[in-house]
Amino acid sequence: MxxxxxxxxxxxxxxxxxxxxxxxxxxxxxxxxxxxxxxxxxxxxxxxxxxxxxxxxxxxxxxxxxxxxxxxxxxxxxxxxxxxxxDIGTSLAKMEVQRDLSQIIVHVDMDAFYASVELLDDPSLGDKPFAVGHGVISTASYAARKHGVRSGMAEFVARKLCPQLVVVPCHFSRYMELSRQVMDIFRRYDPTMCAAGCDEGYLNITPYCEEYMLSADDCVRGMRETVFRETKLTVSAGIAPNKVLAKICSDRNKPNGQFALDFTPAAVKAFMHDLSIRKIPGVGRVNERLLDSVGIQTCGDIYTHRATLALMDKYFGLHFLLQTYLGIASNVVQPGQREERKSIGAERTFHTISSKEDILRKLEEVAAELNEDLERTGWTGKTVTLKYKLDTYQVFTRAKSFDRWISTKKEDLFATGKELLLPELPLRLRLIGLRVMKLKDLRVDADKPGSIRRFFENAGSSPRKKRRLSVAGQKEPNDPDELQLTQDGYEDAMPGFYEHEDLERDGFDEADHDANLPTSKPTSAATEHTCPVCARTWATDNAGLNAHVDYCLSRGAIREAQQTASGAPGVLKPLTLGAKVGKRKSQYQ
DNA sequence: GCGGATCAC
DNA sequence: TATGGTGATCCGC
Incomplete structure (x- = not known):
């Protein structure tokens, strides 16, 4: 210079x-x-x-x-x-070379699953806004969603948004029954399909399409029609070259629709470019904020800010984000295996208790539940973790490891839990849980993957693939030069308390924030709607309304509703720098 | 190995 | 008045 x-x-x-x-x-x-x-x-x-x-x-x-x-x-x-x-340029080039467009991956997702089943069993629910749940909403019907009711929402908040809301209790055995029926249909199209919870799954339909000379679109349309014919349930689907893309696509024409991505690098990259980073599995509320803080809202922004991301690799995980930018992810679909389970636990929420007697009673109940689950499913382990949540909602865990396989007897689980809990007292608690980790499979002859029994036995578990193609003598899996596109992910999680959010078709995903305001242009079927949260009225369609409601809610409207309801100030959780974005083995590698 | 935090479903 | 349960993974220590 x-x-x-x-x-x-x-x-x-x-x-x-x-x-x-x-x-x-x-x-x-x-x-x-x-x-x-x-x-x-x-x-x-x-x-x-x-x-x-x-x-x-x-x-x-x-x-x-x-x-x-x-x-x-x-x-x-x-x-x-x-x-x-x-060396971002080289990294991108290496990744691009590894891009695999040869497999047709489908993500199938039941529409408002629990609510749809309830509607099936009680047609009188009709067009009424209703929800499934108790205390907390598991699933909202589409009519209820128009009022801003969402899964995970406290029932009292939902009623505030929609006073005429009908709330029906869960009927898990019915959901499991229909889930099994639907999964059986999916398996006709891909016997090794991977269930991801009770209401969604991943399929590789490449062999099927080839055998029956079908286009992917026709194949999936036929599959969805079959599901409807046999169960009267509707399913949405995404068709893409890998699981992450397929999952994002399945959200695109929901409910009862499908969306296929062109299988070309240009189409994939164009698709990613304006996509909100929040749509990427693994990017939740926290990581969304962290990325936003360096100017990243869309996947295209990853490239714009690649220098910053390279400098902050430690915090954000550059590799994951570059893969995301390119729309590259695993395309391996295979059923979850029993031996991949890592832990098994039980936990319960209750009204705040503080006396030692009450607390120990709850602990004992949880120990009894865990004992049942362990014995029913045939597992033991070496580490016991106690979890408790204060009446302030702060969560703590305390663990103890043994150098032997633990006794799964209720009394012994209770004793270990007690040992971990007593030093913490006194406490005001609203939840107690116990979990066993470092598992040992006591069933040498485990059921075959995909069996019905395995499905029910695993209820509540979410085994994830670790490393799929780790053949002895093969290339070192962690070789940074070897991109592991064969890494599996999204293995079958079993039914949670509620299904995940499934929004109606949007036109919202890839729009910028302004498009979430009522000033955004309506797409089709636009009529006058009023946002139940902010009370603004404008012309839009259901999709636009839902997108806006989500936007509104994400901006703290729930807190406001609570304040209105309780008169208590909302509590803002502190922003912490947690695990970096990505690096989830199940997804990329 | 432990504890906190984040995420999915 | 009032906000769930199960499981995985990552990070820092």
């Missing part, structure tokens, strides 16, 4: 040099920025420099400017070193 005042150079007119310009500004003094609009500050600076030239003061200023210039150069070099090290 050039610095003003090289001996040979004094009479040159280096006005074009950035460094020179900055030195002239420096020389002009620290108050220059406050000087307001001088008529020609550059000319003034030149005159000042001319007047000072040769003085000790001038030489000292020149030295300090040189040092600053060098300091900046070191910083820039450090940045460039990091970027060179990260």
């Amino acid at each position: 050039r610095v003003l005042g090289n001996k040979d150079d004094d009479d040159a007119a280096p006005a074009a040099s950035q460094d020179t310009a900055s030195f002239l500004r420096r020389l002009a003094g620290p108050s220059i920025m406050k000087a307001g609009l001088a008529k020609d500050q550059t000319e003034i600076n030149r005159i000042i420099a001319e007047a000072s030239k040769g003085s000790k003061f001038y030489e000292n200023e020149k030295r300090k400017d040189k040092e600053l210039t060098e300091r900046i150069a070191r910083i820039i070099k450090a940045r460039d070193d990091v970027l060179r090290e990260a």
